[in-house]
Amino acid sequence: MDFAKQNFRFLCFGVGAIGTYIGGSLFLSGQKVVFLERPEVCKAIKEHGLHLEIGQNEHHIANPEIVSSIDDALTLGPYDAAIIAVKSFDTQSVMDTVKSYHVALPPFICFQNGVENESVIERALGTDKVISGTLTSAIGKKSTGSIKLEKLRGIGLASNHLLTSTLVDIFDKAGLNAKRYSSAASMKWSKLLTNLMANATSAILNMTVEEVYRNHGLFELEMRQLRETLEVMSALKIHVTNLPGTPVRAISFAARYLPQFISQPLLIEGVAKGRGNKMPSFHIDLYGGRGKSEVDYLNGAVVRFGETLSIETPVNRALNQTLLALTEGSISKEEFDHRPDKLLELVKRAENETI
Numbered sequence: 001m002d003f004a005k006q007n008f009r010f011l012c013f014g015v016g017a018i019g020t021y022i023g024g025s026l027f028l029s030g031q032k033v034v035f036l037e038r039p040e041v042c043k044a045i046k047e048h049g050l051h052l053e054i055g056q057n058e059h060h061i062a063n064p065e066i067v068s069s070i071d072d073a074l075t076l077g078p079y080d081a082a083i084i085a086v087k088s089f090d091t092q093s094v095m096d097t098v099k100s101y102h103v104a105l106p107p108f109i110c111f112q113n114g115v116e117n118e119s120v121i122e123r124a125l126g127t128d129k130v131i132s133g134t135l136t137s138a139i140g141k142k143s144t145g146s147i148k149l150e151k152l153r154g155i156g157l158a159s160n161h162l163l164t165s166t167l168v169d170i171f172d173k174a175g176l177n178a179k180r181y182s183s184a185a186s187m188k189w190s191k192l193l194t195n196l197m198a199n200a201t202s203a204i205l206n207m208t209v210e211e212v213y214r215n216h217g218l219f220e221l222e223m224r225q226l227r228e229t230l231e232v233m234s235a236l237k238i239h240v241t242n243l244p245g246t247p248v249r250a251i252s253f254a255a256r257y258l259p260q261f262i263s264q265p266l267l268i269e270g271v272a273k274g275r276g277n278k279m280p281s282f283h284i285d286l287y288g289g290r291g292k293s294e295v296d297y298l299n300g301a302v303v304r305f306g307e308t309l310s311i312e313t314p315v316n317r318a319l320n321q322t323l324l325a326l327t328e329g330s331i332s333k334e335e336f337d338h339r340p341d342k343l344l345e346l347v348k349r350a351e352n353e354t355i
Contacts, residue, residue, distance in 0.1 A: 007032055008080040008170055011073055011106070013094060015045055015066070017141040018111055019085035021149065022176065024052045028059055029174035034076050035066040042068040044144045051146040054175070070098050079106040081131070081163060084121070087285075088114045088297035095124035102126065107163060109133045111155070113195050113281075114297035115188045115305075131167070132158035132184035134191045136246045137177070140278070151274075152177060154244025156191075158184035179244050186241045189233050190248045193240070195281075195298050196225055197251075197271060200319040203282035203293075204326060206337045210272040217344045219264050221315060226255040228313040229302050235309045286327060293327040295320050318350040 009032040012023035019035065027033040027050075037045065050061040067073050082105060086094055091112065098105060102125045110117050111133045121130045136153035154177030157164050164180060171178035181187040198209040201218060212218045230252055233240065240252045251271075254263040285293050299320040306313040322343070325331040336343055 009077065010034070011036060011077070011079045011082040012085060013082065014085035015041060015050070015145055016085060017139040017147050018135060019083065020050055020141075020145055020147045021052065021137070021139045022083055022085065022111065022135070022155075024050050024059070024061060024147075025054070025174040025176055026170070027061060027064065028052070031170065031174070033065065034073055034079070035064055036070065036073045037066060037068060039068040041144060042066050048145060051142075053142075053148040055149065070101055074101065074104055077104065081106050081167065082108045084108050084110055084112060084117075086112070087292070088112050088117055088294045089292045091117045091120045095120055099124040102129065105129065107131050107161065109157070109167070111135050113191065113294060115185070115192055115301055116297060118184070118188075131161045131163065132188055134187055134243060136191070136194070136243045151245070153246055154179060156181050156187045156243055158187060160184060177244055181241065183239070183241070185236070185238045187243065189238050190241045190243055192298055192301070193226060193229055193248055193252065194243070194246055196229060198222060199280040199282045200295050200299055200323050201343070202280050203286045203295075204319070204322055204336045204343055205340055206283070206287075206333065207340075208277055209275045209280060210268065213264065213268045213272040215340050216260070216264075218340050219267075220260060221344060221347060223255045223260070223263065225299075225315045225319065226252065228306070228311075228316050230256060232302055232305050232309060232311055232313065235311060236305065282323060286323070286333070291327065293323055295323040295327075299323075312354045314350040314354045315347055318347045322346065
């Protein structure tokens with residue numbers, strides 16, 4: 001069957017920025033999409049619909065199909081694919097909810113940040129039910145169910161699934177700029193590299209990315225964080241690859257080989273200035289009062305893989321532990337607020353302890 005000419009039916013877990021953008025774009029292109037969310041979010045979406053600002057165009061989806069339970073979702077199936085667009089710290093709870101329905105569920109496209117979510121999904125649903133994906137387009141969340149596409153880059157899909165070619169065609173027709181990747185691990189770890197950049201540091205210090213990158217000591221800290229990650233990737237035999245609209249190889253080359261007087265102005269211009277005053281995701285979660293952080297699924301993952309390989313990752317460990325403590329409230333936000341010297345001293349002690 002030529003699936004690309006068929007209307008697919010997607011089940012989208014989560015109506016945050018990514019779920020609204022991908023699910024809404026698919027709906028606008030003629031695909032069938034059912035959204036699954038918490039009851040309070042479901043109620044808000046039913047009242048106000050979905051709103052997507054893409055380029056010069058604004059789209060309002062007045063009555064999206066949205067439900068608040070997996071039982072209700074399955075009555076609207078069957079589905080050809082599911083999109084999981086929740087934060088990494090919610091993956092296990094989603095899988096705990098749906099694993100008893102694994103026979104009725106389609107393959108899950110995992111657009112989440114981090115390199116361990118696919119394993120969680122595989123354990124719950126089986127290896128044939130996972131398609132690795134990544135999103136590099138910049139999406140701003142204006143309110144519940146309302147997003148703005150700030151920069152179109154694209155999405156990546158791992159090619160080791162029978163549905164990948166069809167999904168690339170469908171996503172392309174939805175304006176999502178999809179690309180196939182032969183190595184899921186290379187795609188996901190390369191995205192992790194970009195997610196690490198000034199993310200934990202910005203949250204801990206309450207500083208913008210540009211402020212972090214302009215500080216000589218913090219910039220060197222950032223590069224050491226990336227070099228630790230690249231060492232882990234090298235030991236795992238995972239290659240850095242460019243992602244849609246994102247020159248990850250150039251970033252990794254700068255971190256590994258360029259002297260700071262060259263790499264610092266390049267990355268200030270190429271990475272920091274492009275963000276303006278928009279804060280990274282860890283900062284948004286910390287100061288939004290969520291009480292949860294994805295840092296343990298990014299910096300923490302580098303630490304865990306490093307441990308299995310006997311590779312020291314003191315910078316990632318210190319950033320992970322510090323931000324987790326801030327998130328849990330065992331350290332007050334004021335303790336590190338705009339105090340780079342304090343963070344640099346903390347990381348220096350952590351590095352000395354590994355020598």
